[in-house]
Amino acid sequence: MTALIGIAVVLVAFLVLAYKRAPLWLTSLVVLAGLGYCIAVQGAHWGWGAGALAVLAVLNLKPLRRAIVTGPLFSVFKKITPPMSQTEQEAIDAGTVWWDRDLFSGKPDYNKLHSYPAPKLTAEEEAFLNGPTETLCQMLDDWQITQETKDLPPEVWQFIKDNGFLGMIIKKQFGGKEFSNYAHARVVTKIATRSGSAAVTVMVPNSLGPGELLQHYGTDAQKNYYLPRLAKGLDIPCFALTSPEAGSDAGGIPDYGIVCRGSYTDPRTGEKHDNVLGMRVTWEKRYITLGPVATVLGLAFKLYDPEHLLGDKEDIGITCALIPTNHEGVSIGRRHYPGTATFQNGPNWGKDVFIPMDWIIGGKDYVGQGWRMLVECLSVGRCISLPAMSVASGKLASYTTGAYARIRNQFGMSIGKFEGVDEALGRIGGFTYQMDAAQRLALTALDLGEKPSVLSGILKYHNTERMRKTINDAMDVHAGKAVCTGPRNYLALGYGAIPVAITVEGANILTRSMIIFGQGAIRCHPFVLKEMRAAMGNDGKAFDDAVIGHIGFTVSNAVRALVLGATGAKLAGGGKSGPTAQYYRDITRLSSAFAFLADMGMASLGGSLKFKEKLSARLGDMLSNLYIATASLKKFEDDGAPKEDLPLLRWAVETALFDCQEAMNGFLANHPSGALAWLMRRVVFPFGQSYKPASDRTGTAVAKLLMEPSASRDRLVHYMYRSKDENDAVGVLEHALKAVIETEALEGKLRSAQRKGQLAGITAQDKLDDARSKGLINDIEFAAVQRARRLKREVIMVDDFDPQLAMADSGAIHRKVI
Structure with missing residues (x-):
């Protein structure tokens, strides 16, 4: 029994060293010392030591290792590694890796992440945005440009x-x-x-x-x-x-x-x-x-x-x-x-x-x-280009849909207070936060001189897909307002242009299924590219160094994934303290799990993984969502960690973590080897899948942020063009939103009076006039309600045209019958 306890201690020591990524020689010495103690003192059978000594000798003595292990493996590797075309080779060699390498390591360095400078504009750049760019936006009439x-x-x-x-x-x-x-x-x-x-x-x-x-x-x-x-x-x-x-x-x-x-x-x-x-x-x-x-x-x-x-x-x-x-x-x-x-x-x-x-x-x-x-x-x-347009769509959708949901009434209350609309608003705000954060971090890399080829694929795919989801939700909330195209419809033209962003610069299907992980696994992994170059150069010595490091890397990530999964990631360090601390720990856990699954996928499927596009796409989704989660945390800190932005951050990070987990589940559920998939699942999810999507409460908090003016809302839609003209379809929204908020209590008072039978008249205007005449509201309150109702009508009205649909009636918006 004591010998078994000693062996258990050796095993625990091995796990600790693997978790800490101790070098091979140190791990070998500790294992040998522990087994020696078990044999000499605890009476363990000497065969344990002899077997361990033989294995460790093979692993540590390079000539022996190359002869017995890596040499034969090298011969097989050269045969199964698919040939690389010139364009593939140049694509792999192009650009640089950056924060994506940390996410592939299984052990992200958050100090490094937060040491990257927050993106800022120079005075000249700020002046250009506030000057010529503002003027250009004022000159633009998208309906005229696209339809006339x-x-x-x-x-x-x-x-x-x-x-x-x-x-x-x-x-x-x-x-x-x-x-x-x-x-x-x-x-x-x-x-x-x-x-x-x-x-x-x-x-x-x-x-x-x-x-x-x-x-x-x-x-x-x-x-x-x-x-x-x-x-x-x-x-x-x-x-x-x-x-x-x-x-x-x-x-x-x-x-x-x-x-x-x-x-x-x-x-x-x-x-x-x-x-x-x-x-x-x-x-x-x-x-x-x-x-x-x-x-x-x-x-x-x-x-x-x-x-x-x-x-x-x-x-x-x-x-x-x-x-x-x-x-x-x-x-x-x-x-x-x-x-x-x-x-x-x-x-x-x-x-x-x-x-x-x-x-x-x-x-x-x-x-x-x-x-x-x-x-x-x-x-x-x-x-830059398509991700920036995606961010723009998110900002426009957040700004307009939040305001519209507060302004538009049904059954006596703002439609944004209905949980179905509230849910859509939460997604709109959360996806916009994710898109903006993901691009901001990549732009930091560019301005530091990097050319992040893997991150560019992540941005292209995930920002444009989130743009699609965001505009779809915005269209649903606006309903008929967004269906009837015309000069006053600020969503339909963007909705119709979604396929352009989805398909150009490489169709999204291709980007997700082949590029993100295909390029990421080679460029970001610490050993894969070294192994491939060794194979192409027929360099057995370089392959030996790379593959032994690769094995240790995989074992370490397996141990880390298991330990962090079993402990709820409580042992993970780094990151920030406070309300975001657990997010950093969770990302570390999933980073280790992703690195382990990626290695096991490449080891078990070899070159055929290149053609298993559904599996490689899910591996790409894991990497992408880890990037989006860390980018969201970086944005939050760069903005000064404002507490009022916590709902947006929580939605963005929790959704990314859940999506990462779902990609892992899909990978394991569809891996060709059921036995290996079962083993990997026990390592990655020892107690099952624990991550949940952002809660309803968090989504509601995000929705509320979109439905009223605030510093948080301003940060979310920063750098959006915001017309101040009441005659502009978007410009009128802010005026109407403020007017509606200011008169909500008065409107509640009027509804209460009507229920009590205190107001006479048929139309809403008749009842408002009666309320003033009876002293229920004063003249100032009467004017405020009148103005709010006029602005609300201008927001909800849609264009109508002549029979040939050639010319919109600009006066129809002011037509009032009831």
């Missing part, structure tokens, strides 16, 4: 050009604004709360496009010519990547160029050049934003050199070039019609168009480097 003119008005186009909106990312030395990524995103967010079409027009030249590529890779001559023109709007850029036969599979684009010598006339100068080295390019592109109005075309194509004019290589690879759109042979097509978002978008094509070598972005030195260039820039743009 199908384009931005000429004066708006000119204002955008003249005020540098197209050059926010361009350095000042070239005439640009050189704004931070945070400022860039906030400008897009503010414009998007007014007009999606205008926001797209501004964001595209500042994200993935010639300007970004030129700054990073362009030759001096290219930079000096194009960047000042792009910054001033003298040139309008577009970038042509997507082909009819190849959408998300950029490596499969059929567009090609053949290196040759030829002649051309430069449309910029009119000069003719003969017998110059260049290429004849043939392409067909579609979905090209700003394509119909662009003056300079960024083009991606595969370059071939059959005559070896550049070197020995014939298949050079994807290459990017800049071509003036008035160059001979370039065909700019008409326009696509992307739903209710009528930004300029269309196809273009060309056949055997000769362009010189110096039109390649970066010149001759960058032939074949196009895909790497694109994915590095894409990781930046995907963190």
